[in-house]
Amino acid sequence: QVQLVQSGAEVKKPGASVKVSCKASGYTFTSYDINWVRQATGQGLEWMGWMNPNSGNTGYAQKFQGRVTMTRNTSISTAYMELSSLRSEDTAVYYCARGYSSWYEALNFDYWGQGTLVTVSS
Amino acid sequence: QSVLTQPPSASGTPGQRVTISCSGSSSNIGSNYVYWYQQLPGTAPKLLIYRNNQRPSGVPDRFSGSKSGTSASLAISGLRSEDEADYYCAAWDDSLSGGVFGGGTKLTVL
Numbered sequence: 001q002v003q004l005v006q007s008g009a010e011v012k013k014p015g016a017s018v019k020v021s022c023k024a025s026g027y028t029f030t031s032y033d034i035n036w037v038r039q040a041t042g043q044g045l046e047w048m049g050w051m052n053p054n055s056g057n058t059g060y061a062q063k064f065q066g067r068v069t070m071t072r073n074t075s076i077s078t079a080y081m082e083l084s085s086l087r088s089e090d091t092a093v094y095y096c097a098r099g100y101s102s103w104y105e106a107l108n109f110d111y112w113g114q115g116t117l118v119t120v121s122s
Numbered sequence: 123q124s125v126l127t128q129p130p131s132a133s134g135t136p137g138q139r140v141t142i143s144c145s146g147s148s149s150n151i152g153s154n155y156v157y158w159y160q161q162l163p164g165t166a167p168k169l170l171i172y173r174n175n176q177r178p179s180g181v182p183d184r185f186s187g188s189k190s191g192t193s194a195s196l197a198i199s200g201l202r203s204e205d206e207a208d209y210y211c212a213a214w215d216d217s218l219s220g221g222v223f224g225g226g227t228k229l230t231v232l
Contacts, residue, residue: 106154
């Protein structure tokens with residue numbers, strides 16, 4: 001069965017960086033994109049960007065350009081999302097989600113990770 | 123302020139039919155597929171509707187989606203207590219070159 005298992009909760013100080021992992025199993029890792037979506041407490045969903053594990057190509061939401069980096073290690077079927085220059089407003093649950101490479105399926109996320117809480121506090 | 127606009131709340135009694143709207147523009151809903159997600163408290167979102175009106179396997183046919191112009195709707199018929207959740211619409215936005223979500227609608231089953 002398809003599973004996306006994310007790394008554990010993190011507590012970071014303002015200005016630091018955080019790197020969240022997302023390990024895929026149950027399917028061919030390089031056949032589907034990995035997207036990242038975050039959700040602040042009590043707030044809605046916010047799309048951050050996508051990565052194609054086969055090519056390594058990425059696309060980021062304008063809001064996060066310059067601060068986010070999405071990478072992968074295909075040998076262990078794991079995707080990573082690193083967010084730098086953290087501020088208190090980045091406190092949120094970060095989800096990885098499996099998506100499709102075709103443009104018309106861009107927001108079709110059929111499997112999600114369990115979420116990783118990142119807390120930014122001094 | 124979300125790019126896609128949803129009502130913050132909706133409610134209905136068991137057995138009723140409820141509709142949740144999602145309003146966008148020509149750069150998102152008007153030119154791309156709409157997706158709907160259900161999020162139960164404390165859990166990750168779950169895909170409910172894809173490509174405007176398609177249901178993934180396992181999603182009951184009580185859930186249906188539609189799209190017209192720059193707006194979309196999610197309808198839930200035969201409302202059940204377990205449908206109480208947050209619902210989000212989503213679409214690609216060509217102007218932003220990115221994905222956008224609605225602000226979410228909290229559905230209460232009275």
